[in-house]
Amino acid sequence: MDIAKLIAEIRQFSEERDWRQFHDPKNLAAAVSVESAELLEIFMWLTPEQSRKLPDDKMQNARDEIGDVLICLLNLADQLGVDAVDAALQKMNKNRAKYPVDKSKGLAKKYNEL
């Protein structure tokens, strides 16, 4: 439900502002990277432990940046005619085949090549 609503809102947002012209897949892929880096910036210089217990203001920033990454990613997927959730479910199948439980358990080394 909600993700269909979100995609509809993203489309309407772009169309009302006449921004489709800027939203070619190449530009949107760059936007995903830029928004992802803004998300990463929130965690910079924190210890892993600190990253698990964000103070309220940083948690709100993280919510906003997660939102921005998802908006740009769904916008890109929409332009390419890709169902992002479906693509992720299919990728999960590949990941399960690539990292069998009995060979991957507890090993970051394997995961490193995901």
Place this chain on the structure above:
Amino acid sequence: MDIAKLIAEIRQFSEERDWRQFHDPKNLAAAVSVESAELLEIFMWLTPEQSRKLPDDKMQNARDEIGDVLICLLNLADQLGVDAVDAALQKMNKNRAKYPVDKSKGLAKKYNEL
């Protein structure tokens, strides 16, 4: 439905492999950036027009990388206790307020500061 299924699969995947220990929010935010760059790489050196008409092999790569970004993003959101779709819907409200239709129409300059 599907996104709840995807989140459940992501949880099970990590737990079966005992990878929760590596999945602190800081590491997952870095993973989102790394996967986003792999997505961006597909479009590098293409013209905007070429990026709209990907050949089949690049389109499949794009599907896989969109999947990977979404998997990492939902994993991060889950670790933070954030509903990613809800965060995006709320961010859309902020974006609409920040870029009023009558002041933003057709202007990439404004959007640049999103």
Place this chain on the structure above:
Amino acid sequence: MDIAKLIAEIRQFSEERDWRQFHDPKNLAAAVSVESAELLEIFMWLTPEQSRKLPDDKMQNARDEIGDVLICLLNLADQLGVDAVDAALQKMNKNRAKYPVDKSKGLAKKYNEL
């Protein structure tokens, strides 16, 4: 001359502020990515032609962000005991071998896999 001066300034800057404790290679690699995305953001939504003729304010931003990427990269290299210019010269040797002139001329496709 100048690059040695720059590395010396970066060291002094960190030491005077007692920031060496935060500057493990993992954190600095994240900083390089974050600063690179700020550099990329300047060019987002521009056409390739516009990116060649930046207005003065964007050009100054680009100068600053190029500076930040270089500072973080040299800081990281310094922590790892790597001479960045030497590493780049050696990588150029690899690149020349990987992309022979007669097979690469004018082909973005090849370069795509750099």
Place this chain on the structure above:
Amino acid sequence: MDIAKLIAEIRQFSEERDWRQFHDPKNLAAAVSVESAELLEIFMWLTPEQSRKLPDDKMQNARDEIGDVLICLLNLADQLGVDAVDAALQKMNKNRAKYPVDKSKGLAKKYNEL
């Protein structure tokens, strides 16, 4: 010396392969981000301590990726007519003014906004 030699090699490399046509600043800024993410990937899932003591194969990867980021960054700077080392030295001046020693000592919080 060496950095001038490196810039000369980067120019010759592009010209011999007729790749200048792809090297508009927008594309090169994307390349800097993509190469930076490949550098970051080496450190993913490592603890901060592990990132200080890379095994030989990862150290060689790090050298190569530091080289690639520097090559792309200098190529971009060259296309913009910017002296990257000079830009970094000037940015250091701004950083020193922004983070006075007596207010920044030992505080990651401040540095977070660099």
